[in-house]
Amino acid sequence: MLNPYRIREDFPILKRRINDHPLIYLDNAATSQKPRQVIEAIREFYQSCNANVHRAVYTLSQEASELYEDAHEAVADFINADNMKEIIFVRGTTEAVNLVAYAWGLHNLKKQDEILVTLMDHHSNIVPWEILSKVNGFKIEYAEVKNDGTLDHESFEDKVSRRTKIVCLPHVSNVTGVINDIKEVAKIAHDHGALVLVDGAQSLPHLPVDVEDLDIDFLAFSGHKMLGPTGIGALYGKNMILEEMEPFHGGGSMIEEVTFDTITRRCLVSVNTLPWKFEAGTPNVSGGVGLMAAVKYLKNLGIAKVKAHEEILTKHAIDRMQECEKVKIYGPIDSSAKCGIIPFDLKEVNSHDVALFLDRYGIMIRSGFHCAQPLHEIFGLKSSARISFYIYNTCEEIDRLTEVLKEIEQF
Amino acid sequence: MRSISDYVARVEKTCGEEKHFIVILRYDRKNEAIARILKRASIKKSISRMIFELAFGAVSFRLYETGKAIFRNIKSKEELQKVLASLLL
Numbered sequence: 001m002l003n004p005y006r007i008r009e010d011f012p013i014l015k016r017r018i019n020d021h022p023l024i025y026l027d028n029a030a031t032s033q034k035p036r037q038v039i040e041a042i043r044e045f046y047q048s049c050n051a052n053v054h055r056a057v058y059t060l061s062q063e064a065s066e067l068y069e070d071a072h073e074a075v076a077d078f079i080n081a082d083n084m085k086e087i088i089f090v091r092g093t094t095e096a097v098n099l100v101a102y103a104w105g106l107h108n109l110k111k112q113d114e115i116l117v118t119l120m121d122h123h124s125n126i127v128p129w130e131i132l133s134k135v136n137g138f139k140i141e142y143a144e145v146k147n148d149g150t151l152d153h154e155s156f157e158d159k160v161s162r163r164t165k166i167v168c169l170p171h172v173s174n175v176t177g178v179i180n181d182i183k184e185v186a187k188i189a190h191d192h193g194a195l196v197l198v199d200g201a202q203s204l205p206h207l208p209v210d211v212e213d214l215d216i217d218f219l220a221f222s223g224h225k226m227l228g229p230t231g232i233g234a235l236y237g238k239n240m241i242l243e244e245m246e247p248f249h250g251g252g253s254m255i256e257e258v259t260f261d262t263i264t265r266r267c268l269v270s271v272n273t274l275p276w277k278f279e280a281g282t283p284n285v286s287g288g289v290g291l292m293a294a295v296k297y298l299k300n301l302g303i304a305k306v307k308a309h310e311e312i313l314t315k316h317a318i319d320r321m322q323e324c325e326k327v328k329i330y331g332p333i334d335s336s337a338k339c340g341i342i343p344f345d346l347k348e349v350n351s352h353d354v355a356l357f358l359d360r361y362g363i364m365i366r367s368g369f370h371c372a373q374p375l376h377e378i379f380g381l382k383s384s385a386r387i388s389f390y391i392y393n394t395c396e397e398i399d400r401l402t403e404v405l406k407e408i409e410q411f
Numbered sequence: 412m413r414s415i416s417d418y419v420a421r422v423e424k425t426c427g428e429e430k431h432f433i434v435i436l437r438y439d440r441k442n443e444a445i446a447r448i449l450k451r452a453s454i455k456k457s458i459s460r461m462i463f464e465l466a467f468g469a470v471s472f473r474l475y476e477t478g479k480a481i482f483r484n485i486k487s488k489e490e491l492q493k494v495l496a497s498l499l500l
Contacts, residue, residue, distance in 0.1 A: 352481055356433070383425070
Protein backbone atom coordinates (compact mmCIF):
# COMPACT_ATOMS: atom_id res chain seq x y z
CA MET A 1 0.00 0.00 0.00
CA LEU A 2 1.15 3.54 -0.68
CA ASN A 3 2.02 5.75 2.22
CA PRO A 4 0.76 9.17 1.18
CA TYR A 5 2.36 10.83 4.22
CA ARG A 6 5.79 9.61 3.12
CA ILE A 7 5.04 10.61 -0.50
CA ARG A 8 3.99 14.11 0.56
CA GLU A 9 7.54 14.73 1.76
CA ASP A 10 8.60 14.70 -1.91
CA PHE A 11 6.19 17.48 -2.87
CA PRO A 12 7.42 20.87 -1.67
CA ILE A 13 4.23 22.67 -2.73
CA LEU A 14 2.12 20.63 -0.31
CA LYS A 15 3.79 22.43 2.58
CA ARG A 16 2.11 25.67 1.48
CA ARG A 17 -0.72 27.28 3.35
CA ILE A 18 -3.47 29.01 1.40
CA ASN A 19 -5.66 31.59 3.12
CA ASP A 20 -4.12 30.47 6.39
CA HIS A 21 -5.12 26.84 5.93
CA PRO A 22 -3.00 23.85 4.87
CA LEU A 23 -3.19 23.38 1.10
CA ILE A 24 -5.50 20.55 0.07
CA TYR A 25 -5.02 19.97 -3.63
CA LEU A 26 -7.92 18.12 -5.23
CA ASP A 27 -7.63 19.17 -8.87
CA ASN A 28 -5.34 16.40 -10.04
CA ALA A 29 -7.40 15.64 -13.13
CA ALA A 30 -6.42 19.11 -14.36
CA THR A 31 -2.76 18.82 -13.41
CA SER A 32 -0.69 17.03 -10.81
CA GLN A 33 1.82 18.53 -8.43
CA LYS A 34 5.51 17.80 -9.00
CA PRO A 35 7.89 15.86 -6.77
CA ARG A 36 11.33 17.26 -6.04
CA GLN A 37 12.81 14.40 -8.14
CA VAL A 38 11.18 15.92 -11.24
CA ILE A 39 12.02 19.49 -10.29
CA GLU A 40 15.60 18.43 -9.59
CA ALA A 41 15.94 16.54 -12.91
CA ILE A 42 14.93 19.66 -14.85
CA ARG A 43 17.23 21.88 -12.78
CA GLU A 44 20.11 19.44 -13.23
CA PHE A 45 19.54 19.33 -16.99
CA TYR A 46 19.75 23.10 -17.38
CA GLN A 47 22.62 23.35 -14.95
CA SER A 48 24.76 20.54 -16.36
CA CYS A 49 23.99 19.53 -19.91
CA ASN A 50 21.68 21.96 -21.65
CA ALA A 51 22.25 21.99 -25.41
CA ASN A 52 20.19 21.47 -28.52
CA VAL A 53 19.72 17.82 -29.37
CA HIS A 54 20.79 15.77 -32.40
CA ARG A 55 23.29 16.48 -35.16
CA ALA A 56 25.78 18.43 -33.09
CA VAL A 57 29.07 16.70 -32.40
CA TYR A 58 30.06 18.39 -29.17
CA THR A 59 29.79 16.72 -25.76
CA LEU A 60 26.92 18.72 -24.29
CA SER A 61 24.68 18.06 -27.28
CA GLN A 62 25.46 14.36 -27.16
CA GLU A 63 24.59 14.25 -23.47
CA ALA A 64 21.36 16.15 -24.07
CA SER A 65 20.50 13.89 -27.03
CA GLU A 66 21.09 10.76 -24.96
CA LEU A 67 18.88 12.05 -22.17
CA TYR A 68 16.14 13.00 -24.61
CA GLU A 69 16.28 9.55 -26.24
CA ASP A 70 16.37 7.87 -22.83
CA ALA A 71 13.17 9.75 -22.03
CA HIS A 72 11.50 8.22 -25.09
CA GLU A 73 12.72 4.78 -24.01
CA ALA A 74 11.41 5.31 -20.47
CA VAL A 75 7.95 6.23 -21.76
CA ALA A 76 7.95 3.29 -24.21
CA ASP A 77 8.80 0.94 -21.35
CA PHE A 78 6.12 2.50 -19.11
CA ILE A 79 3.33 1.64 -21.54
CA ASN A 80 4.94 -1.52 -22.93
CA ALA A 81 5.43 -0.16 -26.45
CA ASP A 82 7.77 -2.14 -28.69
CA ASN A 83 10.44 0.57 -28.71
CA MET A 84 10.97 4.32 -28.68
CA LYS A 85 10.18 4.61 -32.40
CA GLU A 86 6.55 4.37 -31.35
CA ILE A 87 6.81 7.30 -28.92
CA ILE A 88 6.44 10.82 -30.29
CA PHE A 89 6.91 13.66 -27.86
CA VAL A 90 4.32 16.41 -28.20
CA ARG A 91 3.05 19.24 -26.00
CA GLY A 92 0.30 17.10 -24.51
CA THR A 93 -2.80 15.07 -25.22
CA THR A 94 -4.41 17.82 -27.31
CA GLU A 95 -1.45 18.04 -29.66
CA ALA A 96 -1.23 14.25 -29.85
CA VAL A 97 -4.87 14.01 -31.00
CA ASN A 98 -4.33 16.83 -33.48
CA LEU A 99 -1.29 14.98 -34.80
CA VAL A 100 -3.41 11.93 -35.55
CA ALA A 101 -6.18 14.07 -37.04
CA TYR A 102 -3.89 15.94 -39.40
CA ALA A 103 -1.09 13.47 -40.15
CA TRP A 104 -3.42 10.48 -40.50
CA GLY A 105 -7.00 11.78 -40.80
CA LEU A 106 -6.37 14.51 -43.35
CA HIS A 107 -4.92 11.93 -45.78
CA ASN A 108 -7.08 8.92 -45.00
CA LEU A 109 -10.61 10.15 -44.26
CA LYS A 110 -12.80 10.60 -47.31
CA LYS A 111 -16.30 11.98 -47.72
CA GLN A 112 -17.99 8.57 -47.51
CA ASP A 113 -16.09 7.63 -44.33
CA GLU A 114 -17.20 7.84 -40.72
CA ILE A 115 -15.39 8.18 -37.45
CA LEU A 116 -16.81 7.23 -34.07
CA VAL A 117 -16.32 9.42 -30.99
CA THR A 118 -18.19 9.27 -27.68
CA LEU A 119 -20.26 11.83 -25.82
CA MET A 120 -17.97 11.39 -22.82
CA ASP A 121 -14.94 12.63 -24.72
CA HIS A 122 -12.94 15.67 -23.69
CA HIS A 123 -13.30 18.56 -26.14
CA SER A 124 -9.73 17.84 -27.28
CA ASN A 125 -10.86 14.52 -28.71
CA ILE A 126 -13.93 16.07 -30.36
CA VAL A 127 -12.96 19.47 -31.73
CA PRO A 128 -10.00 18.43 -33.97
CA TRP A 129 -12.27 15.91 -35.71
CA GLU A 130 -15.12 18.41 -36.09
CA ILE A 131 -12.68 20.89 -37.67
CA LEU A 132 -11.23 18.26 -39.99
CA SER A 133 -14.67 17.02 -40.95
CA LYS A 134 -15.40 20.46 -42.40
CA VAL A 135 -12.38 20.01 -44.67
CA ASN A 136 -12.77 16.35 -45.67
CA GLY A 137 -16.54 15.99 -45.32
CA PHE A 138 -16.51 12.69 -43.40
CA LYS A 139 -19.28 11.93 -40.90
CA ILE A 140 -18.77 11.92 -37.15
CA GLU A 141 -20.90 9.51 -35.14
CA TYR A 142 -21.18 9.91 -31.38
CA ALA A 143 -21.65 6.86 -29.15
CA GLU A 144 -24.14 7.56 -26.37
CA VAL A 145 -23.41 7.64 -22.68
CA LYS A 146 -25.80 6.18 -20.09
CA ASN A 147 -27.26 8.28 -17.29
CA ASP A 148 -24.70 6.87 -14.85
CA GLY A 149 -21.86 8.19 -17.03
CA THR A 150 -20.79 4.82 -18.43
CA LEU A 151 -20.44 4.18 -22.15
CA ASP A 152 -23.53 2.77 -23.81
CA HIS A 153 -21.96 -0.29 -25.45
CA GLU A 154 -25.12 -1.02 -27.41
CA SER A 155 -24.99 2.43 -28.97
CA PHE A 156 -21.29 1.97 -29.62
CA GLU A 157 -21.83 -1.33 -31.42
CA ASP A 158 -24.77 0.13 -33.38
CA LYS A 159 -22.68 3.00 -34.64
CA VAL A 160 -19.50 1.19 -35.58
CA SER A 161 -19.58 -0.11 -39.14
CA ARG A 162 -17.38 -0.90 -42.13
CA ARG A 163 -17.51 2.83 -42.92
CA THR A 164 -15.88 3.64 -39.55
CA LYS A 165 -12.22 4.38 -40.09
CA ILE A 166 -11.22 5.35 -36.57
CA VAL A 167 -12.76 5.06 -33.12
CA CYS A 168 -11.73 7.71 -30.58
CA LEU A 169 -12.51 7.46 -26.89
CA PRO A 170 -11.11 8.23 -23.46
CA HIS A 171 -9.64 5.42 -21.39
CA VAL A 172 -10.93 7.24 -18.32
CA SER A 173 -13.53 10.01 -18.35
CA ASN A 174 -12.11 13.29 -17.07
CA VAL A 175 -15.51 14.13 -15.58
CA THR A 176 -16.71 10.93 -13.92
CA GLY A 177 -13.55 8.82 -13.69
CA VAL A 178 -15.36 5.98 -15.49
CA ILE A 179 -12.89 3.44 -16.88
CA ASN A 180 -13.81 2.25 -20.37
CA ASP A 181 -13.22 -1.33 -21.45
CA ILE A 182 -10.65 -0.41 -24.08
CA LYS A 183 -9.70 -3.99 -24.90
CA GLU A 184 -13.29 -4.84 -25.79
CA VAL A 185 -13.82 -1.60 -27.74
CA ALA A 186 -10.55 -2.14 -29.67
CA LYS A 187 -11.59 -5.65 -30.60
CA ILE A 188 -14.95 -4.47 -31.96
CA ALA A 189 -13.33 -1.57 -33.82
CA HIS A 190 -10.66 -3.79 -35.37
CA ASP A 191 -13.28 -6.37 -36.39
CA HIS A 192 -14.81 -3.57 -38.47
CA GLY A 193 -11.44 -2.49 -39.89
CA ALA A 194 -11.24 0.72 -37.84
CA LEU A 195 -8.23 2.10 -35.99
CA VAL A 196 -8.45 2.97 -32.30
CA LEU A 197 -7.24 6.22 -30.73
CA VAL A 198 -7.35 6.29 -26.95
CA ASP A 199 -7.15 9.48 -24.89
CA GLY A 200 -5.02 8.30 -22.00
CA ALA A 201 -4.73 11.66 -20.22
CA GLN A 202 -6.65 10.39 -17.19
CA SER A 203 -5.51 6.76 -17.24
CA LEU A 204 -1.72 6.81 -17.61
CA PRO A 205 -1.19 8.63 -14.30
CA HIS A 206 -3.53 6.38 -12.35
CA LEU A 207 -3.62 2.79 -13.59
CA PRO A 208 -1.46 0.28 -15.47
CA VAL A 209 -1.67 0.81 -19.23
CA ASP A 210 -0.22 -1.78 -21.59
CA VAL A 211 -0.65 -0.83 -25.25
CA GLU A 212 0.17 -4.34 -26.44
CA ASP A 213 -2.39 -5.95 -24.19
CA LEU A 214 -5.05 -3.35 -25.07
CA ASP A 215 -4.15 -3.68 -28.77
CA ILE A 216 -4.75 -0.04 -29.57
CA ASP A 217 -3.32 1.90 -32.49
CA PHE A 218 -2.79 5.30 -30.86
CA LEU A 219 -2.54 6.48 -27.27
CA ALA A 220 -2.37 10.17 -26.41
CA PHE A 221 -1.33 11.47 -23.01
CA SER A 222 0.08 14.43 -21.09
CA GLY A 223 3.11 14.53 -18.83
CA HIS A 224 1.81 17.21 -16.48
CA LYS A 225 -1.04 15.04 -15.21
CA MET A 226 1.44 12.31 -14.21
CA LEU A 227 3.90 14.33 -12.11
CA GLY A 228 5.84 15.65 -15.10
CA PRO A 229 6.19 19.23 -16.30
CA THR A 230 3.69 21.07 -18.48
CA GLY A 231 4.29 21.29 -22.23
CA ILE A 232 5.35 17.67 -22.68
CA GLY A 233 3.29 14.61 -23.51
CA ALA A 234 3.39 11.77 -25.94
CA LEU A 235 1.62 10.03 -28.73
CA TYR A 236 2.10 6.28 -28.94
CA GLY A 237 1.40 4.85 -32.37
CA LYS A 238 1.90 1.39 -33.82
CA ASN A 239 5.14 1.44 -35.77
CA MET A 240 3.57 0.27 -39.03
CA ILE A 241 0.88 2.96 -38.94
CA LEU A 242 3.30 5.76 -38.03
CA GLU A 243 5.61 4.71 -40.87
CA GLU A 244 2.79 5.12 -43.38
CA MET A 245 1.60 8.47 -42.03
CA GLU A 246 2.54 11.83 -43.49
CA PRO A 247 4.51 14.23 -41.25
CA PHE A 248 2.57 16.63 -39.00
CA HIS A 249 4.78 19.72 -38.75
CA GLY A 250 7.54 20.50 -41.22
CA GLY A 251 10.90 21.92 -40.20
CA GLY A 252 14.25 20.95 -38.78
CA SER A 253 14.83 17.53 -37.19
CA MET A 254 11.95 15.85 -38.98
CA ILE A 255 13.86 15.69 -42.26
CA GLU A 256 16.65 13.41 -43.45
CA GLU A 257 17.72 15.84 -46.14
CA VAL A 258 16.46 18.74 -48.22
CA THR A 259 18.03 19.00 -51.66
CA PHE A 260 17.48 21.67 -54.28
CA ASP A 261 16.62 20.45 -57.79
CA THR A 262 18.04 23.01 -60.21
CA ILE A 263 15.74 21.85 -63.03
CA THR A 264 12.38 21.95 -61.27
CA ARG A 265 13.68 24.63 -58.88
CA ARG A 266 12.00 22.87 -56.02
CA CYS A 267 13.38 21.42 -52.82
CA LEU A 268 13.13 17.66 -52.43
CA VAL A 269 12.43 16.60 -48.89
CA SER A 270 13.09 13.17 -47.45
CA VAL A 271 11.74 12.64 -43.98
CA ASN A 272 13.62 11.37 -40.95
CA THR A 273 13.08 8.03 -39.25
CA LEU A 274 10.64 7.49 -36.39
CA PRO A 275 9.97 9.07 -34.01
CA TRP A 276 11.84 12.20 -35.21
CA LYS A 277 9.74 12.34 -38.38
CA PHE A 278 6.99 13.79 -36.17
CA GLU A 279 9.15 16.01 -33.96
CA ALA A 280 9.87 19.10 -36.03
CA GLY A 281 12.01 21.91 -34.61
CA THR A 282 13.89 22.05 -31.34
CA PRO A 283 11.97 19.79 -28.99
CA ASN A 284 11.11 20.33 -25.33
CA VAL A 285 14.23 18.57 -24.08
CA SER A 286 13.95 19.62 -20.45
CA GLY A 287 10.29 18.59 -20.54
CA GLY A 288 11.32 15.15 -21.77
CA VAL A 289 13.90 14.88 -18.99
CA GLY A 290 11.26 15.88 -16.44
CA LEU A 291 8.79 13.38 -17.86
CA MET A 292 11.39 10.62 -17.60
CA ALA A 293 11.90 11.49 -13.92
CA ALA A 294 8.13 11.39 -13.40
CA VAL A 295 7.83 7.99 -15.08
CA LYS A 296 10.66 6.64 -12.91
CA TYR A 297 8.93 8.00 -9.80
CA LEU A 298 5.65 6.30 -10.71
CA LYS A 299 7.42 3.04 -11.61
CA ASN A 300 9.16 3.05 -8.25
CA LEU A 301 5.85 3.50 -6.46
CA GLY A 302 4.15 0.84 -8.60
CA ILE A 303 1.25 2.03 -10.73
CA ALA A 304 -1.03 -0.75 -9.48
CA LYS A 305 -0.50 0.61 -5.96
CA VAL A 306 -1.44 4.07 -7.21
CA LYS A 307 -4.76 2.68 -8.46
CA ALA A 308 -5.35 0.86 -5.15
CA HIS A 309 -4.63 4.02 -3.14
CA GLU A 310 -7.05 6.05 -5.24
CA GLU A 311 -9.73 3.40 -4.79
CA ILE A 312 -9.45 3.81 -1.03
CA LEU A 313 -9.69 7.60 -1.35
CA THR A 314 -12.61 7.41 -3.78
CA LYS A 315 -14.59 5.04 -1.58
CA HIS A 316 -13.90 7.18 1.48
CA ALA A 317 -14.89 10.36 -0.36
CA ILE A 318 -18.13 8.89 -1.73
CA ASP A 319 -19.07 7.59 1.74
CA ARG A 320 -18.28 10.89 3.46
CA MET A 321 -19.82 13.15 0.81
CA GLN A 322 -23.06 11.17 0.97
CA GLU A 323 -23.37 12.40 4.56
CA CYS A 324 -23.95 15.87 3.09
CA GLU A 325 -27.68 16.37 2.55
CA LYS A 326 -27.40 18.67 -0.44
CA VAL A 327 -24.54 16.98 -2.26
CA LYS A 328 -25.35 14.92 -5.33
CA ILE A 329 -22.62 12.79 -6.87
CA TYR A 330 -22.68 12.03 -10.59
CA GLY A 331 -21.33 8.96 -12.32
CA PRO A 332 -20.85 5.50 -10.83
CA ILE A 333 -20.16 5.18 -7.11
CA ASP A 334 -18.35 1.84 -7.34
CA SER A 335 -14.77 2.94 -6.63
CA SER A 336 -13.25 -0.14 -8.29
CA ALA A 337 -14.88 0.72 -11.65
CA LYS A 338 -13.50 4.21 -11.79
CA CYS A 339 -10.47 6.37 -11.17
CA GLY A 340 -10.34 8.96 -8.40
CA ILE A 341 -12.51 11.61 -10.01
CA ILE A 342 -15.84 12.62 -8.45
CA PRO A 343 -18.15 15.20 -10.03
CA PHE A 344 -20.85 16.61 -7.79
CA ASP A 345 -23.17 19.49 -7.25
CA LEU A 346 -24.61 21.07 -4.18
CA LYS A 347 -28.31 21.85 -4.30
CA GLU A 348 -29.05 25.55 -4.83
CA VAL A 349 -25.35 26.46 -4.89
CA ASN A 350 -23.57 26.77 -8.21
CA SER A 351 -20.29 24.95 -8.70
CA HIS A 352 -18.18 28.10 -8.85
CA ASP A 353 -19.57 29.25 -5.52
CA VAL A 354 -18.63 25.85 -4.09
CA ALA A 355 -15.09 26.13 -5.48
CA LEU A 356 -14.62 29.67 -4.18
CA PHE A 357 -15.95 28.73 -0.76
CA LEU A 358 -13.56 25.77 -0.56
CA ASP A 359 -10.68 27.95 -1.76
CA ARG A 360 -11.29 30.15 1.27
CA TYR A 361 -10.31 27.09 3.33
CA GLY A 362 -7.29 26.17 1.24
CA ILE A 363 -9.08 23.43 -0.70
CA MET A 364 -8.47 23.55 -4.45
CA ILE A 365 -11.15 21.98 -6.63
CA ARG A 366 -12.36 22.52 -10.20
CA SER A 367 -15.72 23.93 -11.30
CA GLY A 368 -17.30 24.25 -14.74
CA PHE A 369 -17.69 21.94 -17.71
CA HIS A 370 -14.19 20.41 -17.40
CA CYS A 371 -13.97 20.60 -21.22
CA ALA A 372 -16.76 18.04 -21.54
CA GLN A 373 -19.90 20.04 -22.21
CA PRO A 374 -21.84 17.26 -24.03
CA LEU A 375 -21.53 15.00 -20.97
CA HIS A 376 -22.88 17.77 -18.72
CA GLU A 377 -25.85 18.09 -21.05
CA ILE A 378 -26.55 14.37 -20.52
CA PHE A 379 -26.43 14.88 -16.75
CA GLY A 380 -28.65 17.98 -17.11
CA LEU A 381 -26.01 20.11 -15.39
CA LYS A 382 -25.14 23.72 -16.07
CA SER A 383 -21.71 22.99 -14.60
CA SER A 384 -20.29 20.74 -11.92
CA ALA A 385 -17.80 20.77 -9.09
CA ARG A 386 -15.12 18.10 -9.41
CA ILE A 387 -12.62 16.63 -7.00
CA SER A 388 -9.82 14.39 -8.21
CA PHE A 389 -7.17 12.54 -6.25
CA TYR A 390 -3.57 11.47 -6.58
CA ILE A 391 -0.84 9.69 -4.71
CA TYR A 392 -0.33 12.41 -2.07
CA ASN A 393 -3.97 12.84 -1.06
CA THR A 394 -5.18 11.45 2.26
CA CYS A 395 -8.46 10.42 3.87
CA GLU A 396 -7.95 13.26 6.39
CA GLU A 397 -8.04 15.75 3.52
CA ILE A 398 -11.33 14.25 2.37
CA ASP A 399 -12.69 14.56 5.91
CA ARG A 400 -11.76 18.24 5.90
CA LEU A 401 -13.43 18.68 2.51
CA THR A 402 -16.61 17.10 3.88
CA GLU A 403 -16.59 19.41 6.92
CA VAL A 404 -16.40 22.48 4.69
CA LEU A 405 -19.10 21.12 2.34
CA LYS A 406 -21.36 20.80 5.37
CA GLU A 407 -20.56 24.40 6.24
CA ILE A 408 -21.54 25.48 2.73
CA GLU A 409 -24.84 23.64 3.16
CA GLN A 410 -25.54 25.72 6.26
CA PHE A 411 -24.73 29.04 4.57
CA MET B 412 -8.56 59.66 -10.12
CA ARG B 413 -8.91 55.94 -9.37
CA SER B 414 -10.07 53.39 -11.95
CA ILE B 415 -11.47 49.86 -11.67
CA SER B 416 -8.06 48.40 -12.51
CA ASP B 417 -6.65 50.04 -9.39
CA TYR B 418 -8.76 47.61 -7.39
CA VAL B 419 -9.30 44.65 -9.71
CA ALA B 420 -6.43 42.37 -10.72
CA ARG B 421 -8.33 39.95 -12.92
CA VAL B 422 -11.79 39.12 -14.18
CA GLU B 423 -12.65 35.62 -15.37
CA LYS B 424 -15.81 34.41 -17.00
CA THR B 425 -16.87 31.14 -15.40
CA CYS B 426 -16.86 27.94 -17.44
CA GLY B 427 -20.38 26.52 -17.58
CA GLU B 428 -23.84 27.30 -18.84
CA GLU B 429 -24.40 29.96 -16.18
CA LYS B 430 -22.89 33.33 -17.02
CA HIS B 431 -21.03 34.37 -13.91
CA PHE B 432 -17.86 36.36 -13.45
CA ILE B 433 -15.12 35.86 -10.91
CA VAL B 434 -13.47 39.08 -9.84
CA ILE B 435 -10.08 38.95 -8.15
CA LEU B 436 -9.16 42.07 -6.24
CA ARG B 437 -5.63 43.45 -6.15
CA TYR B 438 -3.91 42.10 -3.07
CA ASP B 439 -2.49 45.46 -1.98
CA ARG B 440 -5.86 47.23 -2.24
CA LYS B 441 -8.02 44.28 -1.24
CA ASN B 442 -9.07 45.62 2.17
CA GLU B 443 -9.90 49.05 0.81
CA ALA B 444 -11.92 47.52 -2.04
CA ILE B 445 -13.83 45.20 0.30
CA ALA B 446 -14.64 48.12 2.61
CA ARG B 447 -15.99 50.12 -0.34
CA ILE B 448 -18.09 47.22 -1.58
CA LEU B 449 -19.55 46.51 1.87
CA LYS B 450 -20.45 50.17 2.25
CA ARG B 451 -22.46 50.21 -0.98
CA ALA B 452 -23.96 46.72 -1.28
CA SER B 453 -26.46 45.26 1.12
CA ILE B 454 -25.43 42.25 3.15
CA LYS B 455 -27.87 39.34 2.95
CA LYS B 456 -25.78 36.86 4.94
CA SER B 457 -22.26 36.53 6.25
CA ILE B 458 -20.06 34.02 8.01
CA SER B 459 -17.81 35.61 10.64
CA ARG B 460 -17.31 38.55 8.27
CA MET B 461 -15.24 36.24 6.05
CA ILE B 462 -17.81 35.42 3.41
CA PHE B 463 -20.60 37.80 2.43
CA GLU B 464 -23.68 37.16 0.35
CA LEU B 465 -24.49 40.57 -1.10
CA ALA B 466 -26.96 42.36 -3.32
CA PHE B 467 -26.47 45.52 -5.30
CA GLY B 468 -29.60 46.54 -7.15
CA ALA B 469 -30.61 43.47 -9.14
CA VAL B 470 -27.14 41.97 -8.96
CA SER B 471 -26.39 39.21 -6.46
CA PHE B 472 -22.85 38.32 -5.62
CA ARG B 473 -20.68 36.68 -3.02
CA LEU B 474 -17.56 38.30 -1.66
CA TYR B 475 -14.75 36.55 0.18
CA GLU B 476 -12.35 38.31 2.49
CA THR B 477 -9.62 36.56 0.48
CA GLY B 478 -10.30 39.17 -2.22
CA LYS B 479 -12.38 37.08 -4.58
CA ALA B 480 -15.98 37.62 -5.60
CA ILE B 481 -18.46 35.84 -7.82
CA PHE B 482 -20.99 38.02 -9.64
CA ARG B 483 -23.92 35.94 -10.83
CA ASN B 484 -25.89 36.12 -14.05
CA ILE B 485 -24.19 39.14 -15.49
CA LYS B 486 -24.85 39.47 -19.20
CA SER B 487 -21.55 40.92 -20.33
CA LYS B 488 -18.19 42.20 -19.22
CA GLU B 489 -19.43 45.72 -19.95
CA GLU B 490 -22.33 45.26 -17.53
CA LEU B 491 -19.89 43.92 -14.93
CA GLN B 492 -17.63 46.95 -15.41
CA LYS B 493 -20.57 49.24 -14.70
CA VAL B 494 -21.42 47.35 -11.51
CA LEU B 495 -17.78 47.36 -10.40
CA ALA B 496 -17.50 51.07 -11.09
CA SER B 497 -20.57 51.73 -8.95
CA LEU B 498 -19.23 49.57 -6.14
CA LEU B 499 -15.60 50.65 -6.14
CA LEU B 500 -15.23 54.19 -7.45
